[in-house]
Amino acid sequence: MKYLSIDQCDAFYGDQKVLECVSLDVDKGDVVSLIGPSGSGKSTLLRVLVGLNQPTSGRILLEGEAIDYKNRRSLKKARERFAIVFQQYNLFQNMTVLKNVTVAPVKIQGRPKKEVEAEAVLLLEKVGLGEKLKSYPDELSGGQQQRVAIARSLALKPEILLLDEVTSALDPELVTEVLDTIRLLAKEGRTMIIVSHEMGFVLEVSSKIAFMDAGRIIEVGEPRKILEQPDTDRAREFMGKILRH
Amino acid sequence: MNYTIHFSQVVEYIPYLIGGAWISLQVAFLAFCGGMVIGLFGAMAKTFGGRMTRMVVDAYVSFITNTPQLVQIYFLYFALPEVGILMNSYQAVLLGMTLNAGGYLTEIQRAGFLSVRQSELEAAETLGMNLMQKVRYVILPHIMKVLFPSLSNLYILMTLGTSMAAIFGLEELTGRALNINAETFRSIEVFSLTALLYIVVTVVASLLLLAVGRVFFRVKGKVF
Numbered sequence: 001m002k003y004l005s006i007d008q009c010d011a012f013y014g015d016q017k018v019l020e021c022v023s024l025d026v027d028k029g030d031v032v033s034l035i036g037p038s039g040s041g042k043s044t045l046l047r048v049l050v051g052l053n054q055p056t057s058g059r060i061l062l063e064g065e066a067i068d069y070k071n072r073r074s075l076k077k078a079r080e081r082f083a084i085v086f087q088q089y090n091l092f093q094n095m096t097v098l099k100n101v102t103v104a105p106v107k108i109q110g111r112p113k114k115e116v117e118a119e120a121v122l123l124l125e126k127v128g129l130g131e132k133l134k135s136y137p138d139e140l141s142g143g144q145q146q147r148v149a150i151a152r153s154l155a156l157k158p159e160i161l162l163l164d165e166v167t168s169a170l171d172p173e174l175v176t177e178v179l180d181t182i183r184l185l186a187k188e189g190r191t192m193i194i195v196s197h198e199m200g201f202v203l204e205v206s207s208k209i210a211f212m213d214a215g216r217i218i219e220v221g222e223p224r225k226i227l228e229q230p231d232t233d234r235a236r237e238f239m240g241k242i243l244r245h
Numbered sequence: 246m247n248y249t250i251h252f253s254q255v256v257e258y259i260p261y262l263i264g265g266a267w268i269s270l271q272v273a274f275l276a277f278c279g280g281m282v283i284g285l286f287g288a289m290a291k292t293f294g295g296r297m298t299r300m301v302v303d304a305y306v307s308f309i310t311n312t313p314q315l316v317q318i319y320f321l322y323f324a325l326p327e328v329g330i331l332m333n334s335y336q337a338v339l340l341g342m343t344l345n346a347g348g349y350l351t352e353i354q355r356a357g358f359l360s361v362r363q364s365e366l367e368a369a370e371t372l373g374m375n376l377m378q379k380v381r382y383v384i385l386p387h388i389m390k391v392l393f394p395s396l397s398n399l400y401i402l403m404t405l406g407t408s409m410a411a412i413f414g415l416e417e418l419t420g421r422a423l424n425i426n427a428e429t430f431r432s433i434e435v436f437s438l439t440a441l442l443y444i445v446v447t448v449v450a451s452l453l454l455l456a457v458g459r460v461f462f463r464v465k466g467k468v469f
């Protein structure tokens with residue numbers, strides 16, 4: 001039985017089919033990278049996993065049990081195991097850094113505030129933001145906000161972390177900061193699905209790469225294989241373009 | 246022009262007037278708070294509710310914003326006793342002003358709801374917040390911050406609007422001014438003093454509001 005299994009999922013935006021028969025298996029501790037051209041459905045796939053978009057057909061199974069996205073209890077239970085970090089951080093503007101990180105564990109999971117805060121401080125220190133607890137998002141740089149977003153998702157102790165192009169809005173110096181944070185998480189053995197265009201980084205941290213095009217996963221495999229000797233012309237063309245940069 | 250200004254006669258009434266100003270402040274404050282609650286639920290209904298709910302709220306808002314407040318209060322004061330609901334002037338004015346504020350605040354807060362960033366709501370959703378938690382932790386703080394200037398203005402207008410209560414015999418600031426005027430015939434003194442008190446009341450209210458805004462909602466801004 002697979003840990004996380006995406007089984008022939010379709011998803012739509014209006015009439016437009018944006019995921020077509022997507023299947024992907026993820027083992028515990030895997031770092032799976034999704035790569036592919038813009039608009040190929042990478043973000044949509046992550047959004048489907050956390051129920052922001054609903055799959056119109058197919059199933060998603062967690063340890064063999066299908067998530068019922070139409071059932072609130074089932075969805076809530078599944079969401080407790082996932083955490084997603086968006087491309088645009090999506091921090092709560094009206095809360096301090098510390099509050100952003102603690103609000104869900106305290107107010108939603110109902111854990112003791114003292115304990116959560118102590119943990120949050122450690123997490124924020126780990127991502128290099130120990131000094132910024134009382135700042136508001138609009139007082140931080142993009143890279144700092146992105147790291148708060150990562151800390152916020154970690155505070156919920158998710159089993160599976162979904163990272164959507166978390167470095168694409170950052171300038172090169174900040175990219176390093178954020179990538180270092182993710183490297184650390186990969187070393188700790190956390191299960192992650194990462195969307196990224198940083199091919200060097202992807203090669204380094206991934207246990208598996210999935211290449212997407214036009215809503216389909218057209219190749220999955222070992223990182224070096226996918227990046228250097230892909231089977232499909234489409235992937236070869238994409239790698240050629242992206243690696244020439 | 247042989248009117249000589251004599252404040253001495255009205256000085257003794259100052260505490261009485263201040264007492265009236267206090268009632269004005271009270272009525273405005275209570276009506277505003279009640280209106281905020283109605284407005285919050287109205288805005289939630291209009292944003293998240295079904296077709297029927299939205300229609301009911303729309304009808305309420307249209308009625309409130311297209312009829313004079315005075316008429317609304319007259320209606321409560323004179324029409325409701327006919328169906329067995331008796332109210333004294335304080336209750337009628339307070340209820341009328343609350344319902345009136347609720348209509349305007351529904352519209353104001355709905356605009357605030359629409360300005361909440363979709364991305365923050367999605368983050369809240371994936372963190373596991375339900376609708377009430379989203380309202381409480383994401384939407385309300387956001388709208389309080391962006392709407393603060395309009396809310397403050399409305400509050401000041403409502404404070405001044407309480408003078409209407411005098412018509413129903415409620416002895417708030419204007420009502421008491423009318424009483425003193427009837428007794429002393431010192432109209433200029435009485436009403437200039439009353440105007441001054443209204444200014445004091447609104448300035449104090451503005452300052453308090455700003456302090457609240459700064460401390461609780463990170464509102465930036467000057468008083469004048």
Ligand SMILES: Nc1ncnc2c1ncn2[C@@H]1O[C@H](COP(=O)(O)OP(=O)(O)OP(=O)(O)O)[C@@H](O)[C@H]1O
Pocket residue numbers: 013018036037038039040041042043044045
């Ligand atoms: N909110 C939306 N409304 C309608 N269509 C959308 C929306 N978001 C995405 N799409 C469409 O869904 C398809 C997949 O988009 P998605 O965002 O998943 O791509 P992506 O692979 O993440 O691209 P990128 O690398 O640019 O982020 C695209 O064709 C896009 O036009």
Ligand SMILES: [Mg+2]
Pocket residue numbers: 042043044164165
């Ligand atoms: Mg994307």
